[in-house]
Amino acid sequence: MNKNDHARSGYRAAATPIRTQRDTEYQVFAQVTHRLKAIDEADKSNFPQIAQAVFDNQRLWGILAEDLMEDGNGLPIELRAQIISLAEFVRRHSLAVLGGRASVSAL
Structure with a gap:
């Protein structure tokens, strides 16, 4: 690597886009959702992968x-309650999936 290449490499790191908290949240949701969608539930040998994806989604x-239950959360209380209700659905449905009584598709 010559001096010019070395100098350019220093600027390359600075040019990396900065992620906002919203970007990070979106990326995590997208990754977890992609893993859930990619599961082949018909293949019973996939249970460890199913369990891990369901656990990560539930977590x-x-x-x-x-976060929504914190006093400092800026979302309207009605919206917070609706999202918390979804989180409770995910918790209950995840248990049903792991117990073999429901499909991953609703998650």
């Missing part, structure tokens, strides 16, 4: 619900 919704 994500749990973290979201905890």
